[in-house]
Amino acid sequence: MKRGDGRKPEDIRPMEITAGVLQKANGSAMVKMGRTIAVAGVFGPRQMFPRRLQQFSRAVLQCRYIMTPFSTDERARPGPSRRSKELSMVINKALSAAVFLEEFPKAAIGVYIDVIQADAGTRTAAINAASVALADAGIPMRDLVAAVAVGKIDGKYVVDLAGPEEELSDCDLPVAVMPRDGRVTLLQMDGDLPPEDVKQLLKIAKEGCAKIYEMEKEALRKRWMK
Amino acid sequence: MSEEMDQDFIEPDGEDLGYAGEGRFETQAPQAHPQAETVNLLKREREFVLPGDKIVDSLEYLPGRNCFREGDGIYSKKIGLVSVEGRVLSVIPLNGVYMPARGDMVIGEITDVQSNGWVIDIKSPYEAYLPLSGVRGFIDPGKMDMSKIYDVGDIIYGKISMVTASKSVHISMYDRICRKFSGGRVVLANPAKVPRIIGRNGSMIDLIKSRTDTRVVVGQNGVVWLEGEREAFVIEVMRFIEERSHMEGLTNEVEKMLGRGVPHERRPQMEGPADEEVNFQERGVSNEEG
Numbered sequence A: 001m002k003r004g005d006g007r008k009p010e011d012i013r014p015m016e017i018t019a020g021v022l023q024k025a026n027g028s029a030m031v032k033m034g035r036t037i038a039v040a041g042v043f044g045p046r047q048m049f050p051r052r053l054q055q056f057s058r059a060v061l062q063c064r065y066i067m068t069p070f071s072t073d074e075r076a077r078p079g080p081s082r083r084s085k086e087l088s089m090v091i092n093k094a095l096s097a098a099v100f101l102e103e104f105p106k107a108a109i110g111v112y113i114d115v116i117q118a119d120a121g122t123r124t125a126a127i128n129a130a131s132v133a134l135a136d137a138g139i140p141m142r143d144l145v146a147a148v149a150v151g152k153i154d155g156k157y158v159v160d161l162a163g164p165e166e167e168l169s170d171c172d173l174p175v176a177v178m179p180r181d182g183r184v185t186l187l188q189m190d191g192d193l194p195p196e197d198v199k200q201l202l203k204i205a206k207e208g209c210a211k212i213y214e215m216e217k218e219a220l221r222k223r224w225m226k
Numbered sequence B: 001m002s003e004e005m006d007q008d009f010i011e012p013d014g015e016d017l018g019y020a021g022e023g024r025f026e027t028q029a030p031q032a033h034p035q036a037e038t039v040n041l042l043k044r045e046r047e048f049v050l051p052g053d054k055i056v057d058s059l060e061y062l063p064g065r066n067c068f069r070e071g072d073g074i075y076s077k078k079i080g081l082v083s084v085e086g087r088v089l090s091v092i093p094l095n096g097v098y099m100p101a102r103g104d105m106v107i108g109e110i111t112d113v114q115s116n117g118w119v120i121d122i123k124s125p126y127e128a129y130l131p132l133s134g135v136r137g138f139i140d141p142g143k144m145d146m147s148k149i150y151d152v153g154d155i156i157y158g159k160i161s162m163v164t165a166s167k168s169v170h171i172s173m174y175d176r177i178c179r180k181f182s183g184g185r186v187v188l189a190n191p192a193k194v195p196r197i198i199g200r201n202g203s204m205i206d207l208i209k210s211r212t213d214t215r216v217v218v219g220q221n222g223v224v225w226l227e228g229e230r231e232a233f234v235i236e237v238m239r240f241i242e243e244r245s246h247m248e249g250l251t252n253e254v255e256k257m258l259g260r261g262v263p264h265e266r267r268p269q270m271e272g273p274a275d276e277e278v279n280f281q282e283r284g285v286s287n288e289e290g
Helices: A082-096 A122-136 A163-168 A195-224 B003-007 B025-032 B034-038 B191-198 B200-212 B231-243 B250-261 B273-277
Strands: A015-019 A027-033 A036-047 A060-067 A107-117 A146-153 A156-159 A171-178 A183-187 B054-057 B067-070 B073-076 B080-085 B088-093 B105-113 B117-121 B128-131 B155-163 B169-172 B185-188 B215-218 B223-227
Touching: A015 A122, A015 A195, A027 A122, A036 A122, A060 A082, A060 A122, A082 A107, A082 A122, A082 A183, A107 A122, A122 A146, A122 A171, A122 A195, A146 A163, A146 A195, A156 A195, A171 A195, B054 B088, B067 B088, B105 B223, B128 B155, B185 B231, B191 B200, B191 B215, B191 B231, B200 B215, B200 B231, B200 B250, B223 B231, B231 B250
Parallel strands: A060 A107, B128 B169
Antiparallel strands: A015 A027, A027 A036, A036 A107, A146 A156, A146 A171, A171 A183, B054 B073, B067 B073, B080 B088, B105 B117, B105 B155, B117 B128, B155 B169, B185 B223, B215 B223
């Protein structure tokens, strides 16, 4: 089976990761997954304001995911929406699992992700960008986080859905894992799927994440090993 | 980070429990763990590692700074370079913010004058506090204007006297070399690169100071104070060091750069107390990278 863009079912889209793209952030990264582009900037650890939101024994991860107005076919209303708030929250949880937040009590780590261009899989691109940016900022982590969306088209399991495929797929299953030990930090699902399929999809999602993981590492090596 | 910190790990009766500390294992390890030498490290000394990279898969080694243990393995927490000291593995970070540690000499800006002390911004996730007890001499805050001593905006060079578990940071000005700066200017460097800017036993910073006739004080928090006619050149040299911090033989490169920048008539070197004050060996600032 060949997909619309000529990929095999288990192939991810052509991907490009660049670390250290922003001057003013402590760490940053840009991720291109096919036509989806996300840029992440990490600030801190820094002082937490307002102070009443400080956590006594750990840092607060402040995640903000936003789609730029020009990222979609029709102009999107700028600023946070219901959807972007929800995604900020799930991205936060997907990354928190990997970060040693307890090393920075009372502090805050700001992770700001902007989607420059959207063509499906923006949350996974956002997680990949944020994970590289966090490592780039020198924030202590258990592992990098890699994320990819999987789906089922005409009975076939496919990895990294592109825009047109998302509508054909029976489901959209974004998965984020810490590939070293395979622990899952994000698992969402849209659509209908029998339980046995989920197991299979998780397996191929992890394989896709392993490929992305290597690219994330390569991007960081390129940035720091001059 | 400092030597005093290590003292905390020793039991009151003086018995060594064998926590990760400087050089403590070099004498103990061979008898207690005969297999230690046969274990192979997965990463070489000074090899580049990323978060989650396994450095060794053995209980014979201990995780030091920026490392953690999971199962039998020791993994890196940060991007950095592996450092092996006896049986302790640690990672020298390439980026990151300054985390205050007792005994560190830092440069900070006074941001608030309170009734019993001053609040200081030390370019860290945590602000520092300079209590009255950290200042020499008797001061009655009821009768004296505290801002006469240190006012908002003043730049001071102080020693971190206490860091609690909840990261309340206290500064002391008791040390002879602590002072308030007047004049000059302040620039920020990457705190992870400060050991390279200072060099082993202050070799790099001494070189820069002597060749440029500039007074330079490097705080361990990455804040640098400079005064002299060639401030801009010194900043350029510092950025050069930051960019090439991983290079071997960096001192020679810097020497070349300084040689280029020295005008034909070399001005006489500065003498007197100013130069003496800026002796880093005395301050206990050491180069972690060796």
